[in-house]
Amino acid sequence: xxxxxxxxxxxxxxxxxxxxxxxxxxxxxxxxxxxxxxxxLYGPGARVLLLTEGEELISYCTYAAQDEIPDxxxxxxxxxxxxxxxxxxxxxxxxxxxxxxxxxxAEGHQWLYLSTEEIGxxxxxxxxxxxxxxDRHGSETRVYRMxxxxxxxxxxxxxxxxxxxxxxxxxxHPRHPxxxxxxxxxxxxxxxxxxxxxxxxxLFGADGPLERFSxxxxxxxxxxxxxxxxxxxxxxxxxxxxxxxxERIAFQEQYFMGELVMAxxxxxxxx
Numbered sequence: 001x002x003x004x005x006x007x008x009x010x011x012x013x014x015x016x017x018x019x020x021x022x023x024x025x026x027x028x029x030x031x032x033x034x035x036x037x038x039x040x041l042y043g044p045g046a047r048v049l050l051l052t053e054g055e056e057l058i059s060y061c062t063y064a065a066q067d068e069i070p071d072x073x074x075x076x077x078x079x080x081x082x083x084x085x086x087x088x089x090x091x092x093x094x095x096x097x098x099x100x101x102x103x104x105x106a107e108g109h110q111w112l113y114l115s116t117e118e119i120g121x122x123x124x125x126x127x128x129x130x131x132x133x134x135d136r137h138g139s140e141t142r143v144y145r146m147x148x149x150x151x152x153x154x155x156x157x158x159x160x161x162x163x164x165x166x167x168x169x170x171x172x173h174p175r176h177p178x179x180x181x182x183x184x185x186x187x188x189x190x191x192x193x194x195x196x197x198x199x200x201x202x203l204f205g206a207d208g209p210l211e212r213f214s215x216x217x218x219x220x221x222x223x224x225x226x227x228x229x230x231x232x233x234x235x236x237x238x239x240x241x242x243x244x245x246x247e248r249i250a251f252q253e254q255y256f257m258g259e260l261v262m263a264x265x266x267x268x269x270x271x
Contacts, residue, residue, distance in 0.1 A: 001058065001092075003099055006048045009033075014050055017057040021082060029062070029080050042066050042079070047103070049096045059083040059092040063100045068115050068135035069143060076104050077113045091255065094225075097125050098257045101224060105148045105259075112146045126225035126257055149222065153261050159217045161233060163188040163201065168209030173252075183248055184210045188231070195228040202249050205236030219245055219262040226256055239263075 010033050019030035029048075032038045039046050043065030051059040060082055067077035078100040083093045104112045114127055115135065119142070123129075127144035135141050165186035173179035184206055187198035202221075203213055218239045219232030230253075232245055240248075242262055 001051055001053045001095075003095060004050045004052065005063075005099065005103075006050065007045065008039075010048050010050075013055060014052070014057050014060070018060065022085070023082055025080055026082060042077075043075075049099055051092055051096055057084065058087045059096055061093065061096045061100065063103050067113065068137075068141065069113075069133050070136045071133075074111075074113050074143075076100075076107070076109060077115070079115065081114070081116075091124075094125050094257050098224070098259075101126075101146065101148065101257070102259065105150070110148055112148060114144045114146075115141045116144065117142065124225065146224070149224070151222070151261075153220050156217055156220055156231065157261075157263065160214070161188045161191070161201070161217060161231070162212070162214040163198070165203070165210045165213055168211070169206065170209055179251060182251055184213065186210075186213060193228045195226075197228075199231060200228065201231045201233045202245075203233050203235055204240045204245070204248070205234050205238055210235075219260055221245075221249065221253060222259050222261065223253075224257040224259065232260075232262070 015030045015033050018026045021027060032041055033048070042062065046062060046064035049061050049063060050057060060080065062079045064077055064079060065075045067079050078097055081093050081097070101112055114122055116122060122144050127146045130143045130145045132140050133143050163186050165184050167173070167181050167185040169181055169184045171181050184203040185200065186203065187200050189198065191199040193199040203210065203215065205215070213233065213235050215233040215235035217231050218234050221230040221232065223229060230249070232240070234240065242260060245262070246260060
């Protein structure tokens with residue numbers, strides 16, 4: 001799968017699939033794009049985020065300064081969130097909302113807003129119901145928002161830590177036996193995380209299962225829709241690359257929204 005951020009024009013292959021969408025907002029968005037009215041409706045710099053595989057449009061959403069709520073003080077917005085029915089239930093839209101969050105953070109915003117009639121859906125992606133408002137047509141809609149976290153991880157990155165491995169490489173998750181750990185996973189002794197338990201770590205640099213570890217924190221993976229973060233720890237002195245980290249931890253983190261911070265730099269794509 002591939003994520004593409006389109007500013008301005010969107011290739012017709014994707015617009016055509018939006019136009020055939022069973023959801024009425026899909027054809028509306030397709031018409032706005034074809035007629036060149038998208039930015040006029042949703043603000044300069046409005047973008048369309050696409051999740052595709054081959055020639056199939058799996059999911060899409062927009063990231064824009066404006067939405068259906070006529071209040072310029074509320075910005076930016078994630079809108080037109082849609083996933084093809086054949087791909088639902090696998091948090092595909094979360095990958096795009098994660099990217100929208102990264103765009104909002106890079107622009108220095110404090111909140112990312114979303115307007116919807118759904119109840120209990122966007123909470124899974126880290127949004128919180130804020131209030132009922134009226135859209136530009138006078139209809140009531142539920143407005144959700146997600147706080148943009150601007151954290152300083154300088155006190156964590158580079159820190160020497162030690163602890164216990166409770167899920168060694170090759171072991172299975174205690175509650176989800178289909179999940180096999182491709183790397184050692186444990187916790188830092190004496191450091192309490194946001195969930196009230198000791199700080200979890202993904203361990204890089206060991207070819208076999210471990211019982212104990214000592215190493216240096218080279219990254220922090222912030223879960224955006226959970227109360228805890230995961231530290232990336234090197235036990236052999238090598239600093240793993242960003243793509244390597246994301247690939248190795250995806251077996252578990254694919255079920256969460258998150259951003260990876262390494263070398264004091266936030267991931268610009270938050271993937």
